[in-house]
Amino acid sequence: MTDRIKKVVTGVVGNDIHVVANRLIDISLQARGYEVFNLGVNTYLEEFIDAVIETDADILLISSLNGEAEGWCRDLQFLRSEYQLKDVVFVIGGNLAVGEAKCEDIVPKYKAYGFDLVFHQIDLNTGLDTLEAFMQDRITK
Amino acid sequence: MTDRIKKVVTGVVGNDIHVVANRLIDISLQARGYEVFNLGVNTYLEEFIDAVIETDADILLISSLNGEAEGWCRDLQFLRSEYQLKDVVFVIGGNLAVGEAKCEDIVPKYKAYGFDLVFHQIDLNTGLDTLEAFMQDRITK
């Protein structure tokens, strides 16, 4: 992996229209030097995958706030291997369950769906710091 | 025990000046047909015993609200037997502990101190109903 400017595809998955975090994520990623392709709210999984392929993105950063992400992410493993996207970092964050849920339960579940990094109810900056550390790790390896 | 009008000595024990309940107890006992001797707040145990003897009362009804009753009631058993007051009904009610406490813990403790009826955080009317039932019971026995 080279040190060129990283490309991120981002957006809010499914029938979810919570846009506020999405606007802040866009600003924050740009401030951190990423090239951002923001698909906005109400974006389906297939659209995300298409955009990743089209832009040759390094990172797919999905938000979900309305609690319904699980319904949309079951097909991820399949899509990921079908399109051979193993080098793309898959990240999801926001509010990842209907009702109150604990990170201990949520994180393994979503990792099993094929996400590399999972941030349930984690503050944006903490999440993006972790993401940067993760990317750094990859380069050194 | 005869069916004459019952006499009650009442008041608030110890260094306790919560007077509101005491005023209501006075009114309620009178409304229920008792002859009431109200010693008011800030009354020491000895004063209660003296008044019971002097008025030949049937009932001694002590209130305590500020949580400090326990400190004052340890001598009750002794006074009761010394003055041979076994026919007098000893009642205590109000808020009988410092901090939050459960009736299960409080009632046996105060019964051991020599009270016949113990009402921790019990509504006045409920308490007085129980008292009347208790008095009725005594007559029939």
Place this chain on the structure above:
Amino acid sequence: MTLLKRERDIITHNEYADRFDFDEIREFITNAPKELFISHTFKHSNKTLVQPRGGFPTYNKMFALYHEFQKANIDVMPLTVDSHTRLNDYASAKKMLMLSEENEVDMLNGYPLVTHGYRTTRKMITHFNTPVSLRHGTPDARLLIETALASGIFEIEGGPITYLLPYSKNFPLDKAFLYWKYVEKICAEYSTLNEPINRESFGPLTATLVPPCITIVIQLLEMLLSLEEGVKSFSVSFAQHGSVMQDIVSANVLRKTANYYAQKIGCSDATINIVYHQWMGAFPRNKELSDSLINTSTVIAALVRADKIIVKTRDEAFGIPTMQCNAQSVANTKYTLQVLNGLPNISDAAEEENLEAEIHSIMEAVLNDSADTLWRKAFNSIKNGIIDVPFSPHIINHNAVITIRDAQSNIRIIEKGKLPISEKCFAFERSHVSLSDDKTAVINKIICDIGVMHE
């Protein structure tokens, strides 16, 4: 067959919906107990009614929720619909309902009303015999509302603007207006059978830094669109702004202008009520503090003399609340309203004058649009930014208005975009904030202002 009837036929013949028996439905509504009509409750009560939000996927869980609410002495039951149904994705709703029923895990964030159907749902509504309010967020709510009314749900929240700009990205606005016209017509028609059906607009919009003038203009427009079609009972609403003064001013001006415009179109016979939403923006992540915030909202609702208050829960920051938690919120709110007496009359002449002037300017611009009907005027006004909702995810929204909080936490307009407010009003808005030239400082301030209720 009238056009409306044809449309109705098409809509209600949906593979995911009940078979509709309209004769039976009309008879049901005609004989429905008065207790199911909030318009009737409003008429006969002078206290602030309390209503939570709430919807669970399965019938049993929804029934249990109503049972909890009833114990908390609720005034108005909610029926919140899941987001698939909101987007007319009945297939997904059905699939997720099945998963929820099988796994005892909620796979939907609300009650899929169309999927359950009106025959089933009506049993529940009539069992509890308390007014139910439909909370959805659906641009094309035709089938949903047919199902709701047939179920005995006689308050319908939403509107073409308030349920579109915050709730949708792509749904065509012109279609939303037409679909809601259908809803208004149906509500008006059923209103002649018994007590009026109540319509309610959704004032909170995106709940994120929306200035009062925009909220109120949209309230007035949706009210007019509804009254035009014959609706006789309408609730305008708004959410806690974050400044007590701004809430009081908004309530006073909303009350005044609503009556003014209703009268202007000859509809002063309709009953207009005011609904206050407890803080609708981002909640603190501490449940004790959330309780404090919720109670603070309740006190303000009483101060602004709301006819109804819609309550949040201490679980807001975390997810759909448990039913016990939700019922506790209702009980707490009812208690506070009960012990909160001796309410003063409050107003602020300068602020009210300014807000009223802004509203009349925008309304004038909308009404002066060259289109022939009110909905087209409203449509054009949104399209060209005369009405512009901050943080709307919808593609048609202009996104040029920028707002920020002043030292008193009042939301002030610092970029007016195409808003047709006078220079004087704009100067009044800007006079309350001192702006940094640094653009990132402004952005950081906005981020702070979004999290204004965080600990």
Place this chain on the structure above:
Amino acid sequence: MTLLKRERDIITHNEYADRFDFDEIREFITNAPKELFISHTFKHSNKTLVQPRGGFPTYNKMFALYHEFQKANIDVMPLTVDSHTRLNDYASAKKMLMLSEENEVDMLNGYPLVTHGYRTTRKMITHFNTPVSLRHGTPDARLLIETALASGIFEIEGGPITYLLPYSKNFPLDKAFLYWKYVEKICAEYSTLNEPINRESFGPLTATLVPPCITIVIQLLEMLLSLEEGVKSFSVSFAQHGSVMQDIVSANVLRKTANYYAQKIGCSDATINIVYHQWMGAFPRNKELSDSLINTSTVIAALVRADKIIVKTRDEAFGIPTMQCNAQSVANTKYTLQVLNGLPNISDAAEEENLEAEIHSIMEAVLNDSADTLWRKAFNSIKNGIIDVPFSPHIINHNAVITIRDAQSNIRIIEKGKLPISEKCFAFERSHVSLSDDKTAVINKIICDIGVMHE
């Protein structure tokens, strides 16, 4: 040796107290950090300061309490004294402290300050370096206050009237005036060394249906008695009445009349602050609802622009709160004050005019009493019922004033006893209530009114 010095010698030589080293104490106060003086905090802050109540028998538990409070970001620490110490029964206090230390059960409802002594207590106070307020209820507080000031406690609550009429049955009122005169003198003297010592009156009185005019007159008298002796920082206070309007009117009138009378005796250089007590009467027996009540009080405190608010806890109906519970109340209150912005200015001309007229009439009657000093005038006025506190347990109190709540929950005077208010004012009071002729109906109404905050 002056008379005061002799008195001082006698008082401080008490077998239950520390040996006092006055030179060292003066030096300590002279060099004490500004952060210990609430008068300094008042001067440099424009927010409502938050203070709970709290006192535990043992040093360790008191220390732990302060630690909890500190984590909750408290503004003013409390030191509440147990009821034996309040009644100068140091022997019982000592015995119960020993029992508490041995058994890990609290046998005292507060911190026995005299028993612990100032050397020990000062360590704790200086460790936390936050202003501490002494809450007691003691008619003869001379030794207690000497101990407090020497410990670094620079706010002293109470007064000859407010700490006697609600807190004592037999203690002679004339003695209380003299003992408090001593306290004022000591406070005034120490005030010249560093920042002023703050004195605070206890406005809640019996917390049971006390009408605003009586509360305020007593506030004014205790303020005057204190300023007369040279105190330079004084807080007047009152508790939530149960009607928002009555709270607002009381705050406005109290602020105005306090300045008026302070000026009248040539003491306008003193700083006067307003303190608001969250609901001091009987609490609901449900902790969730208690939380709601507490938060409602906080919102009202902000609306009346109190300089300090004294908080209750959700455990109020049950007993002395745990420290966690107490700290949580502080945190909740701080949060609400932080997010409650945009406070409107509120007033009620008719009510304020009436209340002011009542206060001036009573004050006039007190000041016109033939006695030579203010404290004797006040003494005579209480004795003959010109000042009369409902539900006072004290034998000297006249007990002729009867009050009741009107439909808005305002406390109204229905029997004025010897209160010298004008016929016009009395008519104003009575015009708000319609009374039943049936005496038991009135008694039942009073019982209801006492429990007005019950669920």
